[in-house]
Amino acid sequence: MNRSRPLLLAAVISLVLAGCSGGESGGSGGSGPKAAKTELKLYNDKGAWSKYFDEMGALSKQQIGLSMKPVGYTDxxxxxxxxxxxxxxxxxxDLFTWTTGGRLVEIVAQKQVAETTALWQEAIKxxxxxxxxxxxYTVGGKxxxxxxxxxxxxxFYNKKIFDQHGLQPPKTWDDLIKIADTLKQNDVKAFYHTSVLFSFVWFEQLLAGTDPDLYDRLSTGQAKYTDPGVVQVMEKWKSMIDAGYFTNPGDKTDPGDVLKTGKAAMLSFGTWFNTSMTQRSMKAGSDYGFFVIPNVNAxxxxxxxxFESGPLCSLAxxxxxxxxxxxxxxxxxSAAQEKWATARGDVSANPKVAIADEAIAEVGKSAGSGEYRLVNRYFEATPPPVLTAALDGFGAFVVKxxxxxxxxxxxxxxAxxxxxxxxxxG
Known part of the structure; x- marks a missing residue:
């Protein structure tokens, strides 16, 4: 990953310079008051969601007279x-997506992001x-x-593969490993994993499911990556790789296609991945399902x-x-979130919104009622400089x-x- 960053940054600088010369709105040239905008550009790192952003832009134009055009990145x-x-x-x-945790704290400290305290107070009320x-979304009390x-x-799991081999969603970690063994015996890869960006997924899942207190201490500098409990998690992860449960981490196939084609029977992702299934005309309950991953430590x-929540931000x-x-x-x-959640088949940050997918809706309801111990996603919980090293490290680990x-x-x-x-x- 490190070797590619200088080239990526150079490309970005070129794009920025080109944009400056092209008269992008927000420039300092000209004089007199500016007319109020009627269309906003939403820059985002979710290029695959452009269709849904477009639908939201059309709805906002209808409801508040302000349209939105997405500018999506995939890298x-x-x-x-x-x-x-x-x-x-x-x-x-005008608007941009980001992450909570250390990366949000970073840009707040630089005084680059607009405060939304009053908006939150009104929305909670x-x-x-x-x-x-x-x-x-709170930094320094705001x-x-x-x-x-x-x-x-x-x-997420391919239901047809499960049905073909007489498998049911697991109740315990041992059940999950038995499923993986059954699939292996039938030449089916049990799990998807990758060496880029989402290389942290299995580390966070194994650690949170083994010792969530250690997970929390690690993210706040009160524990070390070399501590015995963390080493044991890596050894368990290694044993699963050695057992042949995982796909090739270097495979560039989109995860949605991996599940649809059966390259892997199971993928660990957030409920937002449901969108990838609906985009591929896969039906919940018949083509795929979703289950909560059991703890390693019963x-x-x-x-x-x-748990994760991705921010939508405005610059200061x-x-x-x-x-x-x-x-x-x-x-x-509610009007906006009903459309946003329904279109993607995901849960909503707005408690008033009902979810169509029964499995996803049940997870959201149970999580909101305190049935589960919610653990902040590693990507947000870990300070940015440590995260950068960890993503590189885990990416190398899954290969060797x-x-x-x-x-x-x-x-x-x-760290x-x-x-x-x-x-x-903290």
Whole structure:
């Protein structure tokens, strides 16, 4: 991953310079008051969702007289480089997607993102957002951005493969391993994994399902990647790779196609992945299903469930701050969220919105009622410099599992450097 970043950054800088010369809105040229915007551009790292963003743009034009055009990226490093470059140039997005956790704290500290405290207070009062969700958007006692989406992580599975081999969703971790063994005996790869971006998925799942307290301490610098409990998780992960349960991590096939074609019988993703299934005309209940991944440690009082919420943000110096705020207020409303959740077949950050998919709806309901122990997704929970080292390390590990001890040691070097200048414990 590191070798590609200089090239990606160079490409982004070229795009930014080209945009500056092209008269993108938000430039400093001209004089006199600017006319209020009637269309906003939403820059995002979810290029596959363009269809759904387009539908939301049409709905917002109808309901609040303000349309939205998505500008989607599919390469995460390129996208993040572009957004950070916009802080220093005249090419500024009206709206943009980001992540909570350390990356949000980072841009708030740079005073680049607009505060949304008043918006949150009003939405919570109206029942459009929850106080529980607000903590993920709070930095220094103030709120920033609004939820683009909320998602719970579990396992999507190819129901036809399960039916073919007489398999049922597992109740325990041992059940899951028995399923993997059965599939292996029939020359079917049980699980999908990858060496890029989502290389952290199995690390977070195994650690959260083994010792969620250790997971939390690791993310706040109170534990080390070289601690015995973390090493044991890597050894379990290695044993699963060695057993042949996983697909080739270098395979570039889209995960949606992996599940549809049966290259792997199961994929661990957030409920937002349901969109990939509906895009491929796959039907819940007949073509695919979803189950909560059992804990590795059966003695834990609650099943650990990975949770994430992705922000929709506005810059502090947005081209038209009033228009951007108006759009964010509309976005969290029931009218907007009903369309957004239904179109993608996912849960909504708005508690008032009903979910059509029964399995997804049940997970959302159970998670909201406290049945599961919600664990903040590793991507958001881990400080950015440590995350960068971890993504590289896990990406190398899935290709060469024997090197897990060096991988952990290298990540800990980045963690030591970060926590030496930051307060531990959050």
């Amino acid at each position: 995460e490093p390129t996208y993040q480089a572009f957004i950070k470059a916009s802080f220093r140039t005249d090419v500024k997005p 109206n029942g459009d957002l929850s106080t529980e969700l607000a903590e993920y 709120q920033y951005c609004v939820p683009l989406n909320a998602a719970y992580w579990g396992m 003695a834990l009082p609650k099943t650990s469930m990975i 110096k947005a081209p038209d701050p009033e228009a951007s705020t108006k759009y964010l207020k509309w976005w969290v409303s 599992p024997d090197g897990y001890q060096k991988v952990l040691a290298d990540i800990q070097v980045a 030591d450097e970060y926590w030496s200048t930051h307060k531990q414990g």
